[in-house]
Amino acid sequence: MLRDQLLTPTPADLTVFLNRHLRTRDCLVQVAGLAEVVYHGRAASTADVGAYLLLIKPDGSVQVHAPKGVKPMNWQPKTDEITAFVEDDRCVLAAARRSPQELVRVIWLEPQVAQALEISERGGFMLSGSEKQLQELLARQPELIEPGLRVLSRELPVSSGGIDLYAQDAQGRYVVVELKRGKATQDAVSQLARYVRSVEDMLLRTRQTVEVRGILAAPEITAPARLELEARNLEFVVVQVPQSSAVPSIPDSLFD
Amino acid sequence: MLRDQLLTPTPADLTVFLNRHLRTRDCLVQVAGLAEVVYHGRAASTADVGAYLLLIKPDGSVQVHAPKGVKPMNWQPKTDEITAFVEDDRCVLAAARRSPQELVRVIWLEPQVAQALEISERGGFMLSGSEKQLQELLARQPELIEPGLRVLSRELPVSSGGIDLYAQDAQGRYVVVELKRGKATQDAVSQLARYVRSVEDMLLRTRQTVEVRGILAAPEITAPARLELEARNLEFVVVQVPQSSAVPSIPDSLFD
DNA sequence: AGGTATATTTCGCTT
């Protein structure tokens, strides 16, 4: 698991260490210590000398962590090329992407610990409560949205994007349903309105008059979104994402 | 820098190690090894046994990394409470948040390495190329958008949200400018349209007739966004985010 | 605490 480790390495040693373990692309490489970080690409950034933690995953993704937050201070998704080299008597790690063209450089001033860890491909990972699951549920049980609703299509591709659920109500009117797993915002209303218009345009090519209903289905909705929804003559329906029944309640001890 | 380290610790030792270093809240704690991860909160997830890397930052944020991607497999922003304890002869790390109420549990089956690292508050960090910078530039030089444009307000708070730039053109017409640092999408068009309507509503209270222009200013725009923009009688203007002149071009060697 | 918008968003999917 801990395949290799260096303590307070020299620039040359760290460079060799990094290149050796990066080449195999089968372990997670990390370095902690004093460094400077420079990024240039979609934007540009520089971080003064500080104690940071660098992670390089087997897929070539890079992240430099400062002491706060989930988000890295600097990062790079799956890179095209990663190299370490010595420059001005310091070990420099350079990670580059081609598209978009961008580059992160980590200049090590005082590397303290370097490790190569074996990290396995994650076996089973299951997430429940996503919008996709909600969509599957409601496609099977459209009556949870409204009695008499029949689902015609899921992810119906319209001019751009896809309509979550396309349906017909008990009176035969077409219905566009936009789902949100969380609280619905004005954005969701805009999206729904856009889809309704697309469907209206589509139907107008074959019919004279159309009435297309738009339903925003979510567990909650913000007050401004509700106002805009009503102003646009669209509807809101409460739907609950079913949580697994085996919910372990958070032990009291953790909140005492 | 490397304050403390344990190799293949027993459940009890790891528990003590974690609690000791978590309590001080002054170093980054990490554990690598075989573990199971369970999350329950806004959604729910389970990860089968695998070799993962756990990071706990001094601010209480938690992330569990699998071998791929910048994003952690599981995470928790700044937690309210973190504790390690022994359960069924295994060390379990539980990190909980109150709002939203959620919990991550990492069950260690074979912890291999545990470390406590000193990570300093990042000193200077400068990012350039953000939308905020673009806004500052264009507020100073509105002629980059259109000759004769005068900026009345930045981040003007409207019914909901803020208008990036609120201005008046050479003919005295009011102009709403929505900025994007990257390619503008349909979302941006919806946003702009919403703001234009808000301003129209606002002005209609004091005036009889109003003509409010809406300008989407971005380096690029997607084709569908452009169509919708034109359908709504809104405008598009190309603006470039100025990149720092000291741009280090990506060395050829990295792409040979 | 609620609402909104940005992000070097990332990521996955479809065209």
Place this chain on the structure above:
DNA sequence: AAGCGAAGTATACCT
């Protein structure tokens, strides 16, 4: 490669 939308988005800002 481009476009689109979801995300347990995270994070900052403002009311």
